[in-house]
Amino acid sequence: xxxxxxxxxxxxxxxxxxxxxxxxxxxxxxxxxxxxxxxxxxxxxxxxxxxxxxxxxxxxxxxxxxxxxxxxxxxxxxxxxxxxxxxxxxxxxxxxxxxxxxxxxxxxxxxxxxxxxxxxxxxxxxxxxxxxxxxxxxxxxxxxxxxxxxxxxxxxxxxxxxxxxxxxxxxxxxxxxxxxxxxxxxxxxxxxxxxxxxxxxxxxxxxxxxxxxxxxxxxxxxxxxxxxxxxxxxxxxxxxxxxxxxxxxxxxxxxxxxxxxxxxxxxxxxxxxxxxxxxxxxxxxxxxxxxxxxxxxxxxxxxxxxxxxxxxxxxxxxxxx
Numbered sequence: 001x002x003x004x005x006x007x008x009x010x011x012x013x014x015x016x017x018x019x020x021x022x023x024x025x026x027x028x029x030x031x032x033x034x035x036x037x038x039x040x041x042x043x044x045x046x047x048x049x050x051x052x053x054x055x056x057x058x059x060x061x062x063x064x065x066x067x068x069x070x071x072x073x074x075x076x077x078x079x080x081x082x083x084x085x086x087x088x089x090x091x092x093x094x095x096x097x098x099x100x101x102x103x104x105x106x107x108x109x110x111x112x113x114x115x116x117x118x119x120x121x122x123x124x125x126x127x128x129x130x131x132x133x134x135x136x137x138x139x140x141x142x143x144x145x146x147x148x149x150x151x152x153x154x155x156x157x158x159x160x161x162x163x164x165x166x167x168x169x170x171x172x173x174x175x176x177x178x179x180x181x182x183x184x185x186x187x188x189x190x191x192x193x194x195x196x197x198x199x200x201x202x203x204x205x206x207x208x209x210x211x212x213x214x215x216x217x218x219x220x221x222x223x224x225x226x227x228x229x230x231x232x233x234x235x236x237x238x239x240x241x242x243x244x245x246x247x248x249x250x251x252x253x254x255x256x257x258x259x260x261x262x263x264x265x266x267x268x269x270x271x272x273x274x275x276x277x278x279x280x281x282x283x284x285x286x287x288x289x290x291x292x293x294x295x296x297x298x299x300x301x302x303x304x305x306x307x308x309x310x311x312x313x314x315x316x317x318x319x320x321x
Contacts, residue, residue, distance in 0.1 A: 065113035150293030154285035
């Protein structure tokens with residue numbers, strides 16, 4: 001019969017530890033488990049758990065739930081521990097892709113660990129993953145503070161010109177540009193231009209050496225390297241310029257779309273109800289400022305069922321038309 005980690009051993013090894021009411025995993029199975037290195041994990045929230053690679057960079061978003069509740073929270077005496085595990089139950093987490101086997105692939109737990117109640121100190125209430133996942137995402141995770149710096153709140157992007165009859169929403173492009181400057185720093189483009197002139201001078205000086213001292217493989221390689229560096233640098237600057245222009249274009253498109261949409265709302269429901277709609281935009285709308293924010297917002301909207309409801313409404317409109 002396997003030698004189980006029982007209650008008396010817990011009392012002997014860790015005085016004051018929470019006592020197990022029934023036997024846990026066998027020593028043999030725990031020994032085999034400890035031979036495998038636990039995954040490196042970054043825990044952001046219940047919805048966002050990342051597996052890290054050897055360099056500490058994010059590799060993929062995973063389920064992140066406790067893989068085996070029967071694992072102990074300590075290492076009993078006499079069991080090999082080659083990887084220095086302290087708390088097996090906490091360190092050996094499920095590494096299936098987030099949302100694996102569920103309707104919210106890419107977000108939240110996998111289907112094997114969905115039947116759990118979850119809570120965090122900032123939650124308004126307890127949620128059951130499998131039954132109330134869409135409500136959890138809609139109520140707790142469709143907020144800007146839950147998505148980091150990739151999105152901005154609606155009220156931070158809204159301006160209203162004086163004298164307007166209706167409070168139309170106007171996206172503040174200047175605010176977006178300020179955010180971009182903190183990440184991309186377009187004002188640094190002046191220095192790269194100076195560096196390009198410097199590289200051109202070095203190339204010409206190298207060519208003068210070739211003309212005066214003759215041709216050699218070393219000098220040819222020097223000229224080639226200077227040309228390659230100049231090309232790479234110009235390509236990097238062109239990519240940065242393209243990113244800035246793309247972001248400005250997206251901001252302008254958002255301004256046109258949202259302003260036009262609210263104009264239609266004001267004509268249909270009137271200026272008074274229009275003010276209520278604008279307030280909801282300020283309070284509940286979050287706008288992405290880069291591709292990461294767009295992806296995250298889409299993923300969370302789909303998990304909350306918002307995308308499906310809009311698709312159904314669009315089908316109704318098409319049928320009536």
